[in-house]
Amino acid sequence: MIELYRLNKKYNENEFVLKDLNLHIPIGQMVFLIGESGAGKSTLMKILYKAENFTSGRVLIGRVDISRLQDSSQLRRRMGLIFQDVPLLPYLNVFDNIAYILRASGASEREIKYRVEGSLNVVGLSHKANDMPNHLSGGEKQRIGIARSIVTNPPILLADEPTGNLDPVNSLRIFQLFKEINQKLGMTMVIATHDPRVHQLKKRIIQLTNGQISMDTEPSNLSTFGSNYSPN
Amino acid sequence: MIRTTHMRRFRMLTRIFIEAGLGLLHSRWLNFVIISILVSALIIFGLMLTISVSFKNIANSLGSKTEFSVHIKDTSNMDSIIQRINSIKEIRQIRVSSKEQNWKRLLKHLDMQIDDSFNKLPNTLVINIDNSNNIMPVINKIKQIVGEDLEEIEHLPEIVRKLQSVKNILIFFGILISMLLGIATFVINFNTIELVIRSRKQELDLLNFMGVTEWYIKGPFIVQGLFYGICSSAVSCALLSMVYQLIRNNKDAANILSFLMPKSSIFWQIICLLFLTGVVFSCFSSYWVTERKIRLNS
Ligand SMILES: Nc1ncnc2c1ncn2[C@@H]1O[C@H](COP(=O)(O)OP(=O)(O)OP(=O)(O)O)[C@@H](O)[C@H]1O
Ligand SMILES: [Mg+2]
Numbered sequence: 001m002i003e004l005y006r007l008n009k010k011y012n013e014n015e016f017v018l019k020d021l022n023l024h025i026p027i028g029q030m031v032f033l034i035g036e037s038g039a040g041k042s043t044l045m046k047i048l049y050k051a052e053n054f055t056s057g058r059v060l061i062g063r064v065d066i067s068r069l070q071d072s073s074q075l076r077r078r079m080g081l082i083f084q085d086v087p088l089l090p091y092l093n094v095f096d097n098i099a100y101i102l103r104a105s106g107a108s109e110r111e112i113k114y115r116v117e118g119s120l121n122v123v124g125l126s127h128k129a130n131d132m133p134n135h136l137s138g139g140e141k142q143r144i145g146i147a148r149s150i151v152t153n154p155p156i157l158l159a160d161e162p163t164g165n166l167d168p169v170n171s172l173r174i175f176q177l178f179k180e181i182n183q184k185l186g187m188t189m190v191i192a193t194h195d196p197r198v199h200q201l202k203k204r205i206i207q208l209t210n211g212q213i214s215m216d217t218e219p220s221n222l223s224t225f226g227s228n229y230s231p232n
Numbered sequence: 233m234i235r236t237t238h239m240r241r242f243r244m245l246t247r248i249f250i251e252a253g254l255g256l257l258h259s260r261w262l263n264f265v266i267i268s269i270l271v272s273a274l275i276i277f278g279l280m281l282t283i284s285v286s287f288k289n290i291a292n293s294l295g296s297k298t299e300f301s302v303h304i305k306d307t308s309n310m311d312s313i314i315q316r317i318n319s320i321k322e323i324r325q326i327r328v329s330s331k332e333q334n335w336k337r338l339l340k341h342l343d344m345q346i347d348d349s350f351n352k353l354p355n356t357l358v359i360n361i362d363n364s365n366n367i368m369p370v371i372n373k374i375k376q377i378v379g380e381d382l383e384e385i386e387h388l389p390e391i392v393r394k395l396q397s398v399k400n401i402l403i404f405f406g407i408l409i410s411m412l413l414g415i416a417t418f419v420i421n422f423n424t425i426e427l428v429i430r431s432r433k434q435e436l437d438l439l440n441f442m443g444v445t446e447w448y449i450k451g452p453f454i455v456q457g458l459f460y461g462i463c464s465s466a467v468s469c470a471l472l473s474m475v476y477q478l479i480r481n482n483k484d485a486a487n488i489l490s491f492l493m494p495k496s497s498i499f500w501q502i503i504c505l506l507f508l509t510g511v512v513f514s515c516f517s518s519y520w521v522t523e524r525k526i527r528l529n530s
Contacts, residue, residue, distance in 0.1 A: 049441075050529065051529065071446065071528065071529055072443065072528070072529045073440075073443040073444065073445055073446065073528070074443065075443065076440075076441060076442060076443025077442070077443035077444075078443075079443070081441050081442075087434055087437060087438055089434060089435065089438070100435075100438065101438070101439070101442045101444070103243075103247055104244070104247060104439055104442070104444045104448060105240065105244070105444060106239070106240030106241060106242070106243040106244035106247070107240070107243070108239070108243070152442070
């Protein structure tokens, strides 16, 4: 689903932020991207959602060479993007915040109701549909952010430090939620984070160090199998 | 993923108009400022168009006659020029009014005594032709024949020439003012829509991240510009046509202002042109803002 070939990125002449990255993430896989601050995680994410160009190499998403796309909208329609801060519109309630993007893409009210309720259900916040954003806790806001990013049912989910604002307990819950979504909906996911506890989730972990992959561990078949069927 | 169908497109279009409406609500009294300035610009521009069109008409009607004067430089050989001009078949008669005769007439007119050595006037040929329709072709032929020796050809009566210089001044200032007002509209329109864009920054970022199409994001602002254009054009065209009808229905006024009143078919063409100008101008200025101020792909 996501393929990188000899990807290089420089912001200025002499410094590689990403160096010679080769990476293959198959459909439906969930990947954690870890690494120290400044390792290049956000840069890689931005390249994937085409907010940043790369210096050389090839990036294929769903077999499409993204450097050939005229603008990012085609690509982004197939992605859910999640960030540390959840930009919820303060004057709309939770339901309408999630519906906002559906309305913008011309969905009918019936479809909107069906989809929004579905995604609120996935994140376990159906009872908050009528609340205003400023009445939500940080963890709830992030869940709403996740609900909004999956409401169009995109095949890919990219999250850059989704738990940056959350306490350890809530962070772990959010990661768990991602894992559930991955299992239920089968989206390909890349989640960039500092949190070392992602090891507990038994998913593929890629570590970036100074723009290079310094570690790429896939849980063994047995443990993948185990994690898929263990009741988390 | 969401596929695009006709029904979806239609609903998106509806949303664009709703968003444009919200933008208008957000701009409040600025809407009126924009529209009134644009209306003034359009009215002045429309008047200028009307005046310049109707002046052409009177110039043609008053100027269409069969006699005109050709002023020839003092140094030239008059006989040979007259001979050559005589070969133009449309010419009925050529009368010579020499430099000395012209000088005498001028002094008499001014009621003064000035020594002849100051006489710098040209020699004049007063030419009569067969048919007023031929006046321009004949003038052109004379220009070719006389060439270097020609000083000027005078074929419009005094009054028309005076009016024409007044008209030129009027049109110059009219165009100047409507351009200034046009620029003012552009600037205010730009700023107003920029304010709306800023106030909707969060929404625009969101739409951008979600990969919503460019025309959906920019559409509302262009619709807002379209609204300004249509309103201003409608108001100014309505005002101008009302005044036009009023004058036409009042015989005295119509007589006095006859030289400013174009034929109604021409007047309606002007009105249409004016309407289009207003709409296109306004749409363009809001399109310009969106291109400058909305950064997608970031
Ligand atoms: N727009 C930019 N212009 C120049 N340099 C940049 C730009 N964005 C990032 N960098 C540099 O690129 C390097 C990688 O930054 P990046 O944001 O990808 O790191 P990160 O791994 O996401 O870090 P963090 O964990 O702190 O978010 C850093 O050294 C940063 O200074
Ligand atoms: Mg980062």
